[in-house]
Amino acid sequence: MIAKTPPPPYYAVIFSNLRTEIEDGYEAMADEMVRLAELQPGYLGYESVRYGLGITISYWDSLDAIKNWKANTDHLIAQKFGREKWYAAYKTRIALVERDYGFEL
Amino acid sequence: MIAKTPPPPYYAVIFSNLRTEIEDGYEAMADEMVRLAELQPGYLGYESVRYGLGITISYWDSLDAIKNWKANTDHLIAQKFGREKWYAAYKTRIALVERDYGFEL
Numbered sequence: 001m002i003a004k005t006p007p008p009p010y011y012a013v014i015f016s017n018l019r020t021e022i023e024d025g026y027e028a029m030a031d032e033m034v035r036l037a038e039l040q041p042g043y044l045g046y047e048s049v050r051y052g053l054g055i056t057i058s059y060w061d062s063l064d065a066i067k068n069w070k071a072n073t074d075h076l077i078a079q080k081f082g083r084e085k086w087y088a089a090y091k092t093r094i095a096l097v098e099r100d101y102g103f104e105l
Numbered sequence: 106m107i108a109k110t111p112p113p114p115y116y117a118v119i120f121s122n123l124r125t126e127i128e129d130g131y132e133a134m135a136d137e138m139v140r141l142a143e144l145q146p147g148y149l150g151y152e153s154v155r156y157g158l159g160i161t162i163s164y165w166d167s168l169d170a171i172k173n174w175k176a177n178t179d180h181l182i183a184q185k186f187g188r189e190k191w192y193a194a195y196k197t198r199i200a201l202v203e204r205d206y207g208f209e210l
Contacts, residue, residue: 001158002121002196012119012200014162016107016152020210047121051156053106057119083208091107091207095117095200102196103188105125 003045003059008097010044011060017090018053026086029078040069059097066094108150108164113202115149116165122195123158131191134183145174164202171199 019026037043037058042065048056060066069075082090124131142148142163147170153161165171174180187195 001123002194005196005198008198012117012198014117014119014202016162018106047158047160049154049156049158049160051154053152053154055152055154055160055162057121057160087208087210089107089207089209091110091205093110093113093117093202093205095202097119097198097200100196100198102194103192104194105192 001047002102003047003057005044005059005097005100006061008100010097011063011066012093012095012097013058013060013066014093014095015056015058015090016053016093017056018088019050020086020088022085024085025081029081029086033075033078036072036074037069040072041065042068063094106152107207108152108162110149110164110202110205111166113205115202116168116171117198117200117202118163118165118171119198119200120161120163120195121158121198122161123193124155125191125193127190129190130186134186134191138180138183141177141179142174145177146170147173168199 042061044059044061046056046058147166149164149166151161151163
């Protein structure tokens with residue numbers, strides 16, 4: 001569940017969001033977006049959790065990879081529906097991961 | 106719950122983690138670390154959610170601010186206990202936020 005990313009540098013897209021109460025295809029869309037993202041060139045992994053606040057972070061090898069994913073036709077439709085019905089608020093942050101370190105029991 | 110951060114550039118510390126089953130002061134420590142972080146120079150905000158996987162992101166105005174917070178005495182003790190009893194695994198990523206955009210109903 002913690003993404004196995006390569007050594008930095010690489011990019012993170014941090015998507016922090018609050019849902020509306022409208023389901024209307026949300027879960028199916030979310031699953032499909034994960035499936036499609038994994039097929040994109042430059043995709044490195046993702047982490048996602050929601051408990052009221054939702055945070056989804058996807059990791060990418062370059063800004064170009066992020067731009068291509070943002071412009072993916074199915075993803076554009078999901079973004080449009082996101083603004084129209086699924087999300088009450090969101091913030092997307094595009095960040096260059098410069099350093100990482102971890103720990104595992 | 107979505108952090109109100111200033112225009113980029115600024116830094117994000119992404120802390121993705123899995124807990125052990127050991128409570129033993131965890132909640133009190135987590136609350137205290139938020140309280141102390143907010144007092145640190147250069148602190149810009151934070152977002153945190155757990156549902157199995159935990160993701161906590163704190164935002165900072167510089168790498169120096171992050172270094173100072175990492176070296177805070179109480180925070181060092183919390184990091185030590187974190188590795189010894191509270192976390193089964195974690196990954197910390199230090200990332201420069203280059204761009205952000207958002208939406209609110």
